[in-house]
Amino acid sequence: xxxVTLIPGDGIGPEVIDSCVKVIEATGIKIEFERxxxxxxxxxxxxxxxxxxxxxxxxxxxxxxKGPITTPVASGFRSVxxxxxxxxxxYVNLRPVRSFKGIESRxxxxxxxxxxxxxxxLYAGIERYTKRDGSEGETVRIITKKASDRIARFAFxxxxxxxxxxxxxxxxxNIMKITDGIFLESARRISREFPEIEFEDRIIDNxxxxxxxxxxxxxxxxxxxxxGDIISDLCAGLVGGLGIAPSANIGDKxxxxxxxxxxxxxxxxxxxxxxxxxxxxxxxxxxxxxxxKAADSIEKAITESFKEGKKLTYDLGGDAKTSEFTDYVIxxxx
Ligand code: NAD
Numbered sequence: 308x309x310x311v312t313l314i315p316g317d318g319i320g321p322e323v324i325d326s327c328v329k330v331i332e333a334t335g336i337k338i339e340f341e342r343x344x345x346x347x348x349x350x351x352x353x354x355x356x357x358x359x360x361x362x363x364x365x366x367x368x369x370x371x372x373k374g375p376i377t378t379p380v381a382s383g384f385r386s387v388x389x390x391x392x393x394x395x396x397x398y399v400n401l402r403p404v405r406s407f408k409g410i411e412s413r414x415x416x417x418x419x420x421x422x423x424x425x426x427x428x429l430y431a432g433i434e435r436y437t438k439r440d441g442s443e444g445e446t447v448r449i450i451t452k453k454a455s456d457r458i459a460r461f462a463f464x465x466x467x468x469x470x471x472x473x474x475x476x477x478x479x480x481n482i483m484k485i486t487d488g489i490f491l492e493s494a495r496r497i498s499r500e501f502p503e504i505e506f507e508d509r510i511i512d513n514x515x516x517x518x519x520x521x522x523x524x525x526x527x528x529x530x531x532x533x534x535g536d537i538i539s540d541l542c543a544g545l546v547g548g549l550g551i552a553p554s555a556n557i558g559d560k561x562x563x564x565x566x567x568x569x570x571x572x573x574x575x576x577x578x579x580x581x582x583x584x585x586x587x588x589x590x591x592x593x594x595x596x597x598x599x600k601a602a603d604s605i606e607k608a609i610t611e612s613f614k615e616g617k618k619l620t621y622d623l624g625g626d627a628k629t630s631e632f633t634d635y636v637i638x639x640x641x
Contacts, residue, residue, distance in 0.1 A: 309596065312364040312371035313340040317347045318570025319580045320374025326582035326633040327372065327589040330608075333637040334601035336593070341368060345387050346376040346570075356387045362394055365561060372592055373565040374585070377572065385432060391563065392425050393432075397556035398454060399461050400425040401591070402539040402567055409613035410547040410623055414522055419542050420471070421528045422462040423535025424490075425556060427454050430532045450486035450531060455493035461557075462494075462529040463501040473505040473526040474498065477514045477534050490531050515541060543567055550581030550622040553588035555595065564592040578628045581620040583609060586636065608639035 313328070315321040328340060343361045350356040356376070365371045378386040391397070400423040406415050433447035459476070466474050476494035480487035491508060498506035509517065511534050518525065518538065522545055530538060543552035549568035556563040566584030574580045586609060593602035612618065618635040619625025627635070 308337050308339045309370075310339045310341050310368045311592070312361075312368045313342045314345050314361065314371060314373040314376075315342070316345070316374025316565075316570060317377040318375060318572040318575040320346070320376070320570055322576070322578065322629050323566060323580065323582040323585035324372065324374040326629055327585040329633055330586050330605055330636055330640070331589050331593070331601070333640045334604055336598055336601045340372070345391070347379075357390050357394075362391070365391075365395060365563065369561050370592060370596060371561075371563040372589060373563050375566060375568060375570040377570045389430050389432065392556050395556075395558055395561050395563070396426065397558040397561065397563060398424065398426045398457055399555070399557040400535060400539075401465070401555040401557060402535070402542070402552065403591075404539070404542040404546055404552060406546045407551065407610060407613040409616045410551070412545060412547045414545055417522050417542075417546050419518075419522065419525050419528060420465070420469075421530060421535050421539040421542060422458065422465065423530050423539065424454060424458040424532050426532075427451060428486075428532030448483070448486050450489050452489055452493060455490045456497065459494045459497040459529060462527055463497055463504060466504045466527050467501060471504070471526050473507065474501075475514075475525055475528050476506075476508045477511055477528055477530040477538065478508060479511050479534075481510060487531065494529055511538075514538065518542065518545065539567060548581075548622050549584065550620065551583040551587065553584050553586075553591055555588070555591045557595075562592070562595050564588040564595070578630055579621060580629055581622050582629050582633055586633075604640050605636075607641075608636045611639050612636050 315324045343364045345357050345361045376387045402421040405418045427449045429448050431449040437443045437445050478487040478491045480491045543549050552567040554567045590602045590605050618627040618632050
């Protein structure tokens with residue numbers, strides 16, 4: 308039986324991951340989930356938020372399903388998410404965003420995929436105080452040709468495989484001429500190998516404005532690390548919020564699937580939040596594992612549930628609990 312590492316995470320993580328597992332199991336597919344723990348809860352018990360056993364399990368199973376993990380703001384331990392992506396060299400962060408009928412949002416027919424570089428940029432983790440009294444600091448933004456080439460290649464290969472029409476590279480190379488210059492140049496060079504895919508570039512500030520005003524013009528967005536993080540939340544907001552936005556962290560041999568949203572601690576344990584982002588992360592995982600039939604049946608069940616609109620969680624204007632929405636989706640799985 309295929310084994311998958313399961314990391315429930317912090318806050319609302321265990322609830323949404325449990326919902327995802329139930330929906331996957333309802334398809335009849337046989338997966339053995341190997342549960343390991345990472346995050347703030349583990350930090351208290353084991354003195355580290357990312358025990359080696361977690362990385363070992365993912366390296367063994369090659370695929371993981373993960374809930375959000377709390378990262379203390381401004382002090383405390385470094386982000387487990389960033390550490391995990393770096394340790395396993397998961398250089399792609401793939402964040403598809405699309406409209407669903409039945410979910411009220413400002414736009415219809417949005418279908419955008421953010422391909423975000425996941426290992427360097429402002430997340431390289433090189434940050435220090437430059438004055439002893441703590442009144443000044445600096446962060447180093449690392450961009451390499453190697454990482455820029457491989458993320459650009461992934462974006463174009465993904466566009467070709469998924470029959471997408473256009474790749475837009477997002478940057479600030481007018482100001483950060485060296486770092487974003489390298490990123491932009493990689494995208495330009497690699498785009499020439501994919502003549503059937505339209506290629507263009509946008510400066511990040513203009514990109515944000517364009518996405519709010521005419522998002523239907525955009526298809527695959529290729530971005531450095533921080534810009535992709537921000538833009539993918541913006542895109543999630545265009546189609547109904549973080550509750551429905553999944554993501555995949557992909558390397559050459561290993562992939563970790565998770566919702567885009569965080570651990571939303573104030574909602575933890577209330578059976579209230581929307582599990583769709585986690586369920587759709589499960590769909591991305593099943594597709595990655597070659598289980599297209601199970602993935603399609605879950606996606607169809609979600610699409611129908613939204614279209615009917617009888618059971619929606621609070622963020623989508625309804626009052627259904629996490630568990631009620633989950634059961635409703637399961638009832639639609641053929
Ligand atoms: P968040 O995504 O946890 O929550 C922001 C708001 O979005 C919530 O208050 C809620 O209104 C809404 N929301 C989020 N998920 C939802 C869901 N499933 N259904 C309905 N509404 C939902 O962001 P935050 O408050 O900035 O971060 C909380 C913690 O999560 C922080 O410690 C942060 O570092 C961490 N985080 C982790 C990840 C990850 O593990 N990949 C990602 C983002 C944030």
